[in-house]
Amino acid sequence: MIGAKIRDKRKEVGLSLKELAEKTNLTPGFLSQIERDLAEPSITSLRKLSEALGVAVFYFLMDDLHKNPVVKKGEGKILNFRHSHVNYELLSPDLNRQMEMFKAELEPGAMTCEEPLCHPGEEVTHVLQGKMLIIIGDQEYTLEEGDTIYYFCSIPHKIVSVGDVNLIFISTITPPEF
Numbered sequence: 437m438i439g440a441k442i443r444d445k446r447k448e449v450g451l452s453l454k455e456l457a458e459k460t461n462l463t464p465g466f467l468s469q470i471e472r473d474l475a476e477p478s479i480t481s482l483r484k485l486s487e488a489l490g491v492a493v494f495y496f497l498m499d500d501l502h503k504n505p506v507v508k509k510g511e512g513k514i515l516n517f518r519h520s521h522v523n524y525e526l527l528s529p530d531l532n533r534q535m536e537m538f539k540a541e542l543e544p545g546a547m548t549c550e551e552p553l554c555h556p557g558e559e560v561t562h563v564l565q566g567k568m569l570i571i572i573g574d575q576e577y578t579l580e581e582g583d584t585i586y587y588f589c590s591i592p593h594k595i596v597s598v599g600d601v602n603l604i605f606i607s608t609i610t611p612p613e614f
Contacts, residue, residue: 437473438470438473438476438477438482438496438497439470439471439472439473439474440471440473441495441496442467442470442471442485442489442496443471445489445491445495445496446471446489449489449490451488451489453467453468453471456485456488456489459484459488460481460484460485460487460488461484462481462484462485470485479493479522479548479549480549480550480553482496483549483553487555492536492612492613493613494513494526494536494612497513497526504529505529506529507526507527507528507529512525512526512527512538512539513525513526521542521543521545521546522540522541522542522546522547522548523540523541524538524539524540525538525539525540526538527539527606528612533612534610534611534612535608535609535610535611535612536608536609536610536612536613537606537607537608537609538606538607539564539604539605539606540595540603540604540605540606540607541602541603541604542566542595542596542597542602542603543597543602544566544597544598544599544600544601544602544603545596545597545598546596546597546603547594547595547596547597548594548595548596549594551592551594552571552572552573552592552593552594553592553593553594554589554590554591554592554593555589555590555613556589556590556611556613557588557589557590557609557610557611557613558586558587558588558589558609558610559586559587559588559589559607559608559609559610560584560585560586560587560607560608561579561584561585561587561595561605561606561607562582562583562584562605562606562607563579563580563581563582563583563584563603563604563605564581564604564605564606565581565601565602565603565604566580566581566597566599566601566602566603566604566605567579567580567597567598567599567603568580568583568595568596568597568598568599568603568605569595569596569597569598570585570587570593570594570595570596571593571594571595571596572587572591572592572593573591573592573593578598580599589609589613
């Protein structure tokens with residue numbers, strides 16, 4: 437399902453596999469496998485693809501873009517990656533808004549990405565459970581349950597779960613990036 441959406445969006449924007457590979461630093465062969473659902477992209481690869489294709493990551497994961505403004509508990513779109521220690525749940529109803537909200541859960545020691553990433557916009561993150569190390573540029577902040585941080589996403593950033601229990605947090609981003 438993800439592969440078909442990536443292929444359709446690639447064709448819609450008029451890119452060949454080779455051109456998309458050049459924009460993402462992924463190989464044409466790997467992209468072909470993703471498009472045929474023979475390989476599952478990592479969160480990092482999916483972020484590269486979404487940036488190159490001009491859509492949010494969740495665009496590829498949404499079954500349908502509904503117009504209901506309510507997202508009931510447990511009904512948010514879940515994003516799980518094989519071999520990843522991070523789970524995401526989209527808490528906003530769709531990606532056709534000016535902002536998005538998601539909940540993330542990281543196992544102890546897990547991180548949102550290997551290398552800090554940046555994207556346009558602003559983000560506010562609130563810790564629901566656990567202990568978070570957030571690296572923003574050359575600054576490091578430790579947050580615990582109930583703490584909140586606001587930052588500009590154009591500064592490379594990443595989150596690490598540094599506690600003994602799973603880190604659970606919610607983030608709101610504008611404009612939608614995920």
